[in-house]
Every structure is written in C-alpha cells, then in structure tokens.
Amino acid sequence: MSTPAVSTQNGDWTEVIDRLVSEKIASRIAGKDATIWGPEAEAESSIRLSWVDLYESSRPLLAEIEALQADLRAEGLDRIVLAGMGGSSLAPEVITRTAGVELVVLDSTNPSVIARALAGDLQRTVLVVSSKSGGTVETDSQRRTFIKAFTDAGIDAASRIIVVTDPGSPFEKLAADEGYCKTFLADPHVGGRYSALTAFGLVPSALAGADVAELLDQAAEAAPALVADSADNPALVLGAVLAGTPGRDKAIVAADGSDIVGFPDWAEQLIAESTGKNGTGVLPVAVEGFQAPELRSKAADLVDTLLADKAAGEVPTALTSGPLGGQFLLWETATAVAGYLLGINPFDQPDVESAKVAARGLLDAQPEPEAAAFTDGSVEVRGSEGLLDGIDSLQGAVETLLGKLADDGYLAVMAYLDSERDADLLAIRPALAIRTGRPVTFGWGPRFLHSTGQYHKGGHPQGVFLQITTSETEDVAIPDRPFTFGTLISAQAAGDANVLADRGRPVLRLHLTDAAAGVRQLLSLLDTHETSEASGR
Known part of the structure; x- marks a missing residue:
C-alpha cells in the first residue's frame, strides 16, 4: 500500500499552503472543528464532519x-x-x-x-x-x-x-x-x-x-499524512491548487494512466456541489479520457486553455497518486480546504432543491409541452427567451448558443438520454471544447442534478447550457403514481431548464425525435465544424 501523493507543476502555492499550515487547518478538520468555515456555516459543519474518521x-x-x-x-x-x-x-x-x-x-x-x-x-x-x-x-x-x-x-x-x-x-x-x-x-x-x-x-x-475492508485500510494508512499541519500534506497542496489562485475557477479532473476507473465523475460531484455556491466555486471538468481518438492531439494542445480563464496565466497541474481508499479521503479533505479558501460552506447545497421543486410542479400540473421554435431533421429546437430570434436551423442555434460564451465562461451539456445506448454522444464534449476553446462539461440527466446541478445555479454565473432530450418508444409505468418514467424525466429536464433560464442562463434545448438519428445528426454537425470558431470568436 501507499499513501496519497500530490505533485504540482506551473504554480507556486507556498504562501497559501504556509497560511493553511499556520492556521492548523488540516488538524482542525481532522479534529472536527466546525468553526473553520465561519459562523454562518458552523451549524451545518457541526453535523457533517464524521467523514474524517x-x-x-x-x-x-x-x-x-x-x-x-x-x-x-x-x-x-x-x-x-x-x-x-x-x-x-x-x-x-x-x-x-x-x-x-x-x-x-x-x-x-x-x-x-x-x-x-x-x-x-x-x-x-x-x-x-x-x-x-x-x-x-x-x-x-x-x-x-x-x-x-x-x-x-x-x-x-x-x-x-x-x-x-x-x-x-x-x-x-x-x-x-x-x-x-x-x-x-x-x-x-x-x-x-x-x-x-x-x-x-x-x-x-x-x-x-x-473488497471494502481494503478500502478502509487504505484510508487509514493515508490519514496521518492528511492530518499533518505540514507543507507536505497532499490535501493542503491539492486544496491550494483547486482554490488558492484568485481568478482561477476551473479544473480538469482526468484519469490518466490510473487503475482507478470512473474517479473523475465522483470527484466532479464532490467539488462542484461543495464549492459551487454564493456566486463562486471551482468548476470541475470530468475527463475519463478523450472519447474521440482523432481529437486527442488537438485536445491535448488545448489543455492549458481549458483549465485557465482569461487572466489566469499558466495553468496548474496536480497529479495525485495512491490507492482508492486514500484518494477518497484525500479529495474530501482537499475539497473542505478549498471551501475554506473560498470562504464558503462546503457541506450544504442550497440550490439543488430548485430543480426538484420545478420538476414537481410540472409533474403536478402536467402542462402541454412547449411548442418547438422549429424542427431540423430529427431535432426539435427550443431555447430560452430571445435565444433563437431569427434562427431557423440547428447549426444556427448551436452557433448562437456558443456565441453567448464569455472568455471566462463554460458550456454544460446535459443529456437526458440512455447513457449506455447513446454513449457515442460523449464525443460531443471534446468536440465542443476544441471548437470553443472553453471548458465543456457533460452530464447524464437526471443524475447530474445531484452533482454539477448545484454549480450550474449557485456557482459563477458564466455558464451556457445545451440540454438534449428524447422520447423513448416505450414508456415504463410507476406503480401507484400518476406519472410514468417518461413523464418524470421530461419534467426533470424542463424544470431544470426553466430554473436556469429564470436565472438568466442561456439554454438551448434539443429534443431528439429519434434518439439514434438525432445523436448522429449532432455529431455530424460538430464533426463538420470541429475546427471552426464559434460565432466569429
């Protein structure tokens, strides 16, 4: 076994780490000190710290x-x-x-x-x-x-x-x-x-x-290093990389050469839901590996662009290593440290409920679906107010949405589809990242509502949103409920889009009348224009 380690490049966080050491943040977290994150967070923190042991x-x-x-x-x-x-x-x-x-x-x-x-x-x-x-x-x-x-x-x-x-x-x-x-x-x-x-x-x-006993053993072995008030504490280093540079608010979480499978998706929820609130936070971009091999070299060239915002300068890289149990504890501790550096409560999620409430309202009322602005091939196109004015093609709609991306913004793709059947759609993330030069996240709905959905609504108001839905040929009833799974997922998608639009976020909604054909149409559109700049940028 080995304890977690963090090595860094392109950044000097000595001053931030020295502050964390002098304020004994690591040992105070391990000691379940609920005062670390300020008076407003104390009540919540006092009942949320048992993860440390x-x-x-x-x-x-x-x-x-x-x-x-x-x-x-x-x-x-x-x-x-x-x-x-x-x-x-x-x-x-x-x-x-x-x-x-x-x-x-x-x-x-x-x-x-x-x-x-x-x-x-x-x-x-x-x-x-x-x-x-x-x-x-x-x-x-x-x-x-x-x-x-x-x-x-x-x-x-x-x-x-x-x-x-x-x-x-x-x-x-x-x-x-x-x-x-x-x-x-x-x-x-x-x-x-x-x-x-x-x-x-x-x-x-x-x-x-x-073997979950081994996971606990791994975490136990990692704990002494994560408790230490030392500049070598990997949790302090990782926390500083995530949140210790003013003006830098995005990070790619990638599994590169690791034996741990699927870790970026877990870390994405931890970071986004913990830090994305009060108009601040760290946007994690989960990357398991570039799904389109032909884009790999171009995507690699864009890593600096994807991690940085306009004024961030060189991009930091943090490479973590160690067994899974230790990684869980490392990233949890580092995220709590990041919350301290950002001045927020890392244990609440004040904006998650908004999409649930909106979806419940739609389930209760079950209104007629909003009419599409237009249909292009297998795709019905809808958009937040004013987004599609004068637009009559899918290509034009996508370009208009991307044109809303600010230099410090990000694009979130929210796909309410079948993650196994429609897995080819994952290629849309790197393609859009290449096209825009901006961070692009991808989430399967509705599961992302319980993770990055918090950041979308409570984090930096920089996002533009591409929602993709479909109607399945066969629905599934829910016993003793007045709605089906098809009705439920439609309400969840519409509710989330409505909440984002109400908060002034641009939302492009693409409904695939045929899932397979619609996915092919979207990928073809992006492949055709993968090297072009969006909306003249």
Missing part, C-alpha cells in the same frame, strides 16, 4: 455486510442492482468498476434504462435502495417498479430489497413496516457526497464483490 467508525459494518453477502450467495442471489442518486451511486460505481465486479447502477429515470434493468435475471437479483430519507423521487419510483416486477415474477419482493438510509428516517420506518430483507443505517453526520466510506458506499460495493 470513517476508516475506523465504519469497520463494524464489515461483518454485518459479509454475513448478508454469504446468505445471498447461498440463495443464488448474485445480481446486485443499486437504486441511488448522487453520492449514493457515484462512489459504489467507482469502487466496483475499479474492483472489476458487476454492479447495476440505476441512477436514471430514462425509461430505456429502467427497462433494461428490469429485463435482467430477476431470479438472481437483489435491489439495494440507497436514500438518506427515502423521499428522493428517482429512487422511490425505482423501488416501486421493482416491487411490481418481483411480484409479477412470483418473487417475494420484500425479501429482495436491502435499504441503506439514515437512522430515524421515514425510509427506515417504511423498510421495517414492509419487512424488507435488511436495513443498514449510515452515519447521519456525513453528507451524501462525502459518504464513500459509509454504508452508502460500502454496502452495495461489498455485496457486488468488492
């Missing part, structure tokens, strides 16, 4: 999880489906992908994704439902749908449902009332995005076959 406090879970796994395997139950959003799904996804074990992560409301999960072998399936309260509309809808599927297959549904929740939550009571197989109670003093080493991260990962 989860490598010790989570150990009693191990025997309990191991016993359950043995019982499930004895019954031939080895297909684990996880219904969870945000912090409830991203850490288990990284852990199991890195371990090379299968976990079906259900963090979508797209009917195609739901149908594929239901089509698996239910005779071998166990559903883990992870939710701090149980009231998350996505996980509640997925739970209801699986109960019906189990029942229709002649299976006792309650015996196949495992719950991870907070103690005293409505979900804990529901699980007891319904007689579910097992309920694991997580530490309530840990927020979702810091919960990788709680029951939320460990239970589904271990049931799928990952």
